[in-house]
Amino acid sequence: MFRTLKELFDSFAAPAADPAATEHQLQLATAVLLVEVMRADPEIGDAERAAAMQALRDKFALAGDEVERLIELATTTAAEAYDYQRFTGQLNRAFDADRKLRVIELMWQVAYADGHLHAHEAHVMKKVAELLYIPHADYIHAKLAARDAVGAR
Template identity: 55%
Template sequence: MLRTLKDLFDSIAAPQKDPGDREHSLQLATAVLLVEVMRADEGFGESEREAVLHALRQTFPLAEDEGERLVELAHEHARSSSDFHQFTSVLNERLETEEKIRIVEYMWRVAYADGHLGAHENHIMARIASLLHVTHGEYIAAKMKAKGEPLSPL
C-alpha cells in the first residue's frame, strides 16, 4: 500500500507520459483541492470527509479502497504544499470549463457538509475558483446548486 501511495504521490511531480500517470495526477490534484476545503474548517468531521469521497467517486471510477488512499495522499500533499497553483494548473490543462465548474460545485458541497460555512472556507473557495478560471457567475451558480437553491433565470 505504501508503494502505491508513493507512486501516486510521485505522479503529480513527474512528467506525464503514460495515460495512467496523467489520470492519477488529475485525481490527486482534484482530491487535494477538495481536501483543502475540508481542512479550511476548524475541526473538520466525518461529514466533510464523506463529501470528499463522494465527489471523488462521482468524478473518477475509483474502487472503495482507492478513494480512501487518494484522500490520505491528498491530506499529506495538502499539508506539505504552500500554494494551489500546482494542482489548479493540472486541472486547467486537462479539464473543460464545465468540468472545472463541477469540481467547484463539489468543493461547495464539502464546505456545506457540516451545515456551516466558515470565512476561511469561503476565502479558499474563491481563491481556487479564480485559479481555475471559473467566472464569478459560474462560481455563484455552483454555490447555489450545491446549496440546493434554485438558480434564478438570467
C-alpha cells in the same frame, strides 16, 4: 514514506507520458483541493470527509479502498503544499471549463456538507475558483446550488 512523497512530487514536476499516470495526477489534484476545503474548517467533521469521498467516487468512478487511499495521499500532500497553483495548473491543462466547474461544485458540496460555511472555506473556494478561471456567475450558481441542497445557512 519519504520515497513515496518524493515520487509524488516528482510526478508533479515532470510531465506524465502514461495516460494512467496523468489520470492519477488529476485525481490527486482534485482530491487535494477537496481536502483543502475540509482543512479550512477548524472543525473537520465526518460529513465533510464523507462528502469528499463521495465526490471522488462520483467524479472518477473509484472503489471505496481507492478513495480511502487517495484521501490519505491528498491529506499528506495538502499538509505539505505551499500553494494551489500546481494542482489547479494540472486541472487547467487537462479539463475543459465544464469539468473545472464540476470540481468547484464538488468543493462547494464539501464546504456545505456540515450545514454551514466557514469564512476560511469561502476564502479557499474563491482562490481556487480564480485559479481555475471560473466565471463569477458560475461560481455563485454552484455555491447557491450546494447551499440549497443541504439547506445550509
